[in-house]
Amino acid sequence: MSSLEITNAHKNYGAVEVLKDICLDVSSGEFVVFVGPSGCGKSTLLRMIAGLEEISGGEIRLDGQVINDTDPARRGVAMVFQSYALYPHMTVAENMGFTLKLSRAPKREITEKVDQAARILQLEKLLDRKPGQLSGGQKQRVAIGRAIVREPKVFLFDEPLSNLDAELRIQMRAELALLHKRLGSTMIYVTHDQVEAMTLADKMVVMNGGVIQQVGRPLDLYDDPDNMFVAGFVGTPRMNFLEAEVAGLNAGTVEARLSGSDSGLRFAHGGAGLSVGQKVTLGIRPEHIALSDHGGSATFPLSIGFVEELGESTCVHGEIPGGARVTVLSHGARFADDRQVHTCFDPAKVLVFDQQGRRVRSG
Amino acid sequence: MRLTKSLPNFMMLTPFMLLFGAFFLYPILSGFGYSFFDWDGIHEPAFVGLKNYEMILNARSSRIAATNLLTYVMITVPLGVSVAFGLALLVDHFQGFWARFFRSVYFVPVVMPLFLAATIWRWIYAPNFGVLNLILGWFGFENVRFLTDPDVMLYSLIGVDVWVSAGFNMVILLAGLKDIPRHYYEAARLDGANKLQEIRYVTLPMIRPVMIFVVTYSFISALQVFDIPWLLTGSSFLDYGGRRDALLFPVMDMMGRGFGRLGFGQAAAYGFLLTLVIVAITATIFAFQRKKENG
Structure with a gap:
């Protein structure tokens, strides 16, 4: 398990500053949810942690090491994308084991780790199928499996349930909560759905306009918001x-x-x-x-x-x-x-x- | 009843079917018929059975043309597609003005009239004052007779052909590249793929249908190669193929037999043999693609 520290992080696209002075500590094993309306910068922040976006200023540290310029694959993070991003020409097993294949791991090790992740996510029977032959929920599970195989220090989830229907979303939400309990890993999750945030988070980070509005436990944010934005955003129906x-x-x-x-x-x-x-x-x-x-x-x-x-x-x-x-x-x-x-x-x-x-x- | 109902549909198809029949189907069928006759275009055709086919298959010029074609296809198709793919990757890397600039620059040879392209390349390849020999001279190389040395002529042709076709293939491949969602590359980066592995494991599998089209099209074009070697060697119907037949190809041989020696029956038979080869290769590529898709 690993901790993450973000200090005075900025992100600019030309003259436009999309993230301003972001400071955040994520403790080991914590389930942290970035929540906010569309365009608030939550996905950009997640992608900066993943290494898919350059950081314009400030520092991101993982286990005390600055990872600003570290290659995404060497950061020890795994990401589950909103659109799953499963390679359509590979089978489920190949998708899950791809990272190990690239690192030239022995075939036996790849098979073992893929089987292990498949068991956790009940994917054993789907290993030979291609993504096109899977339902949305199954694809999502494979995407999570692919992340598990990497044995990352931090799991990153970018709105992973937004493509699923309401019923499946609730089911997958529960599965994610159980998975976090089982793996005990540090997880950072991005969503615009405050119900999802409230139900999953140990710590909720409410963002708006590229600024962190408030950080805290979901019920603390609900009962004791720092400002009108947090008060209005957290809770349904709204305040x-x-x-x-x-x-x-x-x-x-x-x-x-x-x-x-x-x-x-x-x-x-x-x-x-x-x-x-x-x-x-x-x-x-x-x-x-x-x-x-x-x-x-x-x-x-x-x-x-x-x-x-x-x-x-x-x-x-x-x-x-x-x-x-x-x-x-x-x-x-x-x-x-x-x-x-x-x-x-x-x-x-x-x-x-x-x-x-x-x-x-x-x- | 059904026929009456479908009559308007048939009526609407009629103009096309008439044109198709008159200008496509009839010439093919009559050509196939002529391939069994000895006909000089002046006298009455004389039925000779399969003699035209035998003559073509046993002729020295056909064997030279087939050998040249085989060498040409084996080099120009993979090389041309690779260059086009490389250019597409390069152009895909740029945004805005530079993307448009490079796309236009690489596409210029496609829209350029072939005789102009050939003229430019004859000047580039010229033995004494040619640009290429001038550059080679700076590095101490001897003068190369690109268009008259039989050992070099085929490769000179391949150079021109790649230059002419790369732009067209690049535009098609570029469209395929633009269609690949960015998140696959991001996932690959997180999985630890370097640039070459991204191309191998993401780009190539994702543009496979486009690549198959480009390869098939390149094969068909290469098998019908005629105009560029014809222009480069300054051929006529009586004298073609360049020095020691180094740039003699089947279509050229077919045209020479037809219009040079007035052997239209032989030319028709030649055309049919070439068609069979093209259909066989295209069918093999498609079958390979289907097998891959199902497997």
Whole structure:
């Protein structure tokens, strides 16, 4: 098992800086997931670790050794590509053993290692087939097998499940988690799917615009985001954001008035970094809002726009006074479209962000 | 009922079928017929059975032409395809302006009229003032008679042929190269392949269908070689093939027998023998390809 350190890494394409000052530590055996929207630089960062992209500045160290200029094959990394990248003219066994063949390993050793990887991934019966004769899931397993055969220090996965259908994706996700448990290897995984990231990661790296927004355990990022981007990106349905103005600061509580309405909201917050009259954005997750038919002192009326029945839960989308759109995740109760209900925000779960989108922590 | 339904389809095919029949099928069949006759184009054809075929197969000139052709094909096809493949790899390496520049430069010989290409090469190969002899002279080599020394003439022809055909084959191979997804090369790099291994294990297998087309096309073109040696040697229907028949090829021999000696029956028989050889070689290449695909 191996550790990876990235220090002040940059990547420029001409004058365009696509990755800025990336610093990251990946510990031995960790499953790290880079997550972010398309174009955020997560795949570029992975390819820089693999050696497929040059690093414009900074350092990448693997087990303490700088690998910036090391040939991809000598870095001790193996990569599973989004499109599998299995050589179509080779059989499954040939694909998996290709790296050993190139390194002139004895035939017996190649066969042994390929068989071993095939056993782990239940590919024994497919070894003589060509990639064209395999299903998407099988191809993905072969691609992982090819990586296993290399016995890398770090496994790199570039959106490996994005070509699979929803059901197979869930199945392969579980298989990947089990594989990580079994091999105990260091794995770095790129995805734009935050559910995939949340379920697989020991450590999640949320990226946007070529910058790491936050690094942490999935639930830490969910519960305690550093900024509005992370708060909005992590979690489905996404967090509700409401424009507001600080109306009062009391001991342990803050009173805010929602923009475009006279409605006020009182929530738990130390008040540090806030002042009366300051414009802020309040964030609250859909599951931290309760719905009821009856109003009260700390409730807002909600005009339901449409309802998504998800089976075990119901996602209610609507508008509160002032025009802000709110999504509420409700368990158990059923609601109809075009009616009015009342929302009650959990005051302990309201997050505050400043005008730059930075979290204003309770202090 | 079915015929009535298909009538419009047949009607639409009729113009092509008429032209095909008149200008392709009829000449082939009548040529095949003439191959069994002795005919000078003036007198009535006289049936001679397989005599024309016997004469061709036993003629000294046919044997020389076949030997020249064999040597020529064995060298020019692999060499021409290799040069084209090398150029395609080189051009593929460049982007934007330089890619367009090299593609255009290498394609110029393809669009150039053959007589012009031959004239240029006659000047390059000229014994005293030719560019090639001038350059060889700088390095202390003696004057080479590229177009009159029977031991050198075939190789001089191969040089011209590779120059003329490389651009066309390069463009086709380049299209094949552009079709290979980049991730295969990235996977190969991670697997530890060097540039040569990338070409061997990724590029060549991935462009196999294109390569087979280029090889087949080159074979067919090479088997019909006529115009370049004809122009290089300044041949006429009565005097062709160059010094000591060093550049005598079957198509040239066929034309000479037909239009030079007015033996159209022999020329027709020659044409059919050549067609059989071309069909046999093409069928063998296709069969080889099918076997590879299925295996």
